[in-house]
Structure formats: structure tokens, C-alpha cells
Amino acid sequence: MPSAPFMLESFPRAILHLDGDAFFASVEQAVHPELKGRPVVTGKERGIIACASLEAKALGIRRGVPLFAARRRHPELVVLPSDYETYSLYSRRMFAIMRRYTPSVEEYSIDEGFADLSGLRRVFHASYQAIARRMQADIQKELDITAAVGLSLSKSLAKLASKFRKPAGLTAVRGRHIHLFLQHIPLEKVWGFGHNTVHLLTRYGLKTAYDFAERPAIWAQRLLGKIGGELWRELRGEAVYPICPEEKSAPASISKCKTFTAPSANREFIAAMLIRNLESAFIKLRRHRLRARAIAVILRERDFSETGLEAALSRATAATHEAVPLAKALFARVFQDGKEYRATTIILGKLEPDELAQPDLFEDRLRIDKLAQVSQAVDAVNERFGKHTLSLGSCLFLERHRQTERDERPVRKAALLPGETRRRRLAIPRLFIKV
DNA sequence: TCTGGGGTCCTAGGACCC
């Protein structure tokens, strides 16, 4: 296949993508060294593998697989519940190490980040690869976990490069080698090409990322819209997507979804599950010091099809009780008798900072203040004694269905560095309040 | 691969207004 380097008009950048290897499982092994060398998976609490250690991956175990299936074939698996507090602690430490080299670090997810190294060769008297290697070495030495790194001219290319040699690899793709690199990359590996897009591109006879990048720009743009045009440029080495070093901004929406193991047609039960989701979502909303102006209710049927409705609240609120009537009304319109459902979802949307909320002259101040106080008191109790210790009377129904499960977490926790904090939880019986 | 949970962004089309 004839191929020539892609010509770049803008000044090339040095973008690094760092990806923690089997992050959750590796952190567990770092905190519990006795688990090293053993096949470890996390996700016990959901019954689905959230992360598989390198040893587990070697056995063919992948994330998303039901635990019982993996366990049946591999009884030696070490199955752990997720411990997000510790994972995010390690995540913060990992990004802190990256930021020693440049402030231009983007925390893309808990285990992945980007950094813009452009112009740093002179500062460090080292090549970009050498800087990347130091970063990797720091992480391995200080955190006892490994990370794969990709280095190239755009985020999309750097992300492809970091996946090229895993675990712990370093792959640099120079401008003049992009066209060769892309010939090894199947379409589905490209960040932003999902199932549907790959299927569409395949119908046009494309197989690799190179096939896509080698088409005319206008073709990509017309076929795949804005994203298509952007990815086309990114894959040719133009840094279209900037590194966003800003703190993760407030979320645009907060959702809570819960699947019940056996699909159910029981209206009362499903409604109770939904209100439980609503509570969880509002707890998270208040933790972010936000108010919601809209809520959506979605029900997932046995066949995985979904129906839902969204509606605006009469005012932005952070009090669960204010949203209950609307949630129930939406539920009544979405729910169909006789249909079996397997999951409920609540989405809080149109979020705004809590402190901006202006009281409306005609509102019932007393009632609103009271409800706000109730929510605050509930949060305080739950914060101290565990989520859902106090919940709405509407959830009482769930108590009859609740299965008691105890976590068998290993007792040891990661040691904290000065200035780091961790929240503690206490288990006490659940209470219910009726409003 | 029979499928968990939490997000973001884009686009088309309708409602409504001049």
C-alpha cells in the first residue's frame, strides 16, 4: 500500500497520555502486597468484574464479565469489592507526580491523564521520551503500580500509542511515522469510533485508522459530522482537542441507576426502587453543593429497551422531598402495567450551584426551610453512619426485599500521607423517616 | 459479549416568537 507522511500545517505539539495498568486491581495489590502475583478482580459488590489484574487478564478474564462465570472457571480468583476511596487516593497521587513535570495535566478519568510536554525538552535537558520514562519510573517507585505511556502530536494519537504496549510500555509516534503507525490500528481502537461508526466505515471498505485518515477531510466531515472532521485532523497529528488542566468542573448531570436481579412487574416495588435512586442522586447532589432544576425517570424493560420522561421542577432544589411528587408523576406516566422491568434510573439535570439560588418571594419559606433542614439532618446521619441509614418512608417497601450482604474487605488500608484524609463508616441498623 | 453504573456531547425536530 503506498503511503506518505501526512503533512502538518500547525506547529507540532508533544502530547502525553498516561494510563494506569489494571488500575483498581493494581492498587489493591500495592496496598495488599500478599496479593501480588495472584489473579485479582474487583467489582464484587455489583457481581460484575470492574477490573482484572494482569494475572487475571492472563487467564482470559475481562471486565464486564459476570463474577459467577469467572469464578466457576477460575476458583483461585481473588474477588474484592471496589474501594473507590483508596483508588481515588492513588489517582490523586498519580496526577500529582505528573504535575511535577508540567502544570498542563488533564485528569481524564480516575486512571488516565494527558499532559502537554511541548517545549519542556530544554527545561529538563532531556528528550520527550526520557521525560515520559522518568514519570513512569516515579509512579512505579512511589506508588508501586505501573502505567503505560503514549507520546505523540495529538490526544487521539497519544491515547492510541499508550495502548500499543501494555503494561508499562512507552510508545512514541513521531510526525513522520504517523502514517505507518495508523496502518496497525484497526478502526475500533480509535477514541470516538464506537460500534456504529466502525460498522458504517467498514461498509465503505475501510479497515484501519490509516484508511480513514487518508480519505479527504470533507468526506470524513460529511459522513460523521463535527466529530468526524475533528478526529480526521487529530489522527493526522493536529492537536485539535486541547489539554484541559482545570479542576474537574461541577457535573452537568447526576444519575443513579439500579438493576434488580430478577425483572419485576410489581409497581410498588419498582416505584420504591426509583425513589431510592432519587435519594441517592440527591445525596450526591448536595455533596457537590448543587441544586437541580430538572429530573428524568427512565425504566429499563426485560428486553433492555428503555422508556423515560424528563420534566422541569418548579424551582431548583437540593431537597429530595421537593422532587418526590414529580418523580412519582413521571413514573406513573412511564410505567405500564403488565410489563416487566429490570432497572430504574433517575437523572438530575440543569444543575446549578447551591449558593446562587435566590428565594422566590411567593414561596412557602417555612416549608422549604424545614425540608432543607430535614435533608441536611439526613445527610449528617448518613454521612456518619452509612448511606441509606435514614431514608424516605416510600422506601420502606424495600426493606422486605433487601438482601443482607456483608463485605469481606481486607482490613488493611493504604497509609495516608500528611494532609490526606479518608472518611470512616459505621454500620448501624437502618431507620426510616416519614414526611 | 446476553448486557453494571455514571457520565458527556451532538443533532434533529418541534414549539414559539417576531
Next chain:
DNA sequence: TCTGGGGTCCTAGGACCC
């Protein structure tokens, strides 16, 4: 109460990500 063209806002739904 016949009708062009354009703008904005909103919602539903698709697609994708980790």
C-alpha cells in the same frame, strides 16, 4: 386565520467514553 423566513429554546435520542 393567508403566509415566508429566521431565530431561540427545549427535548428526545443517539453515540460514545471510562
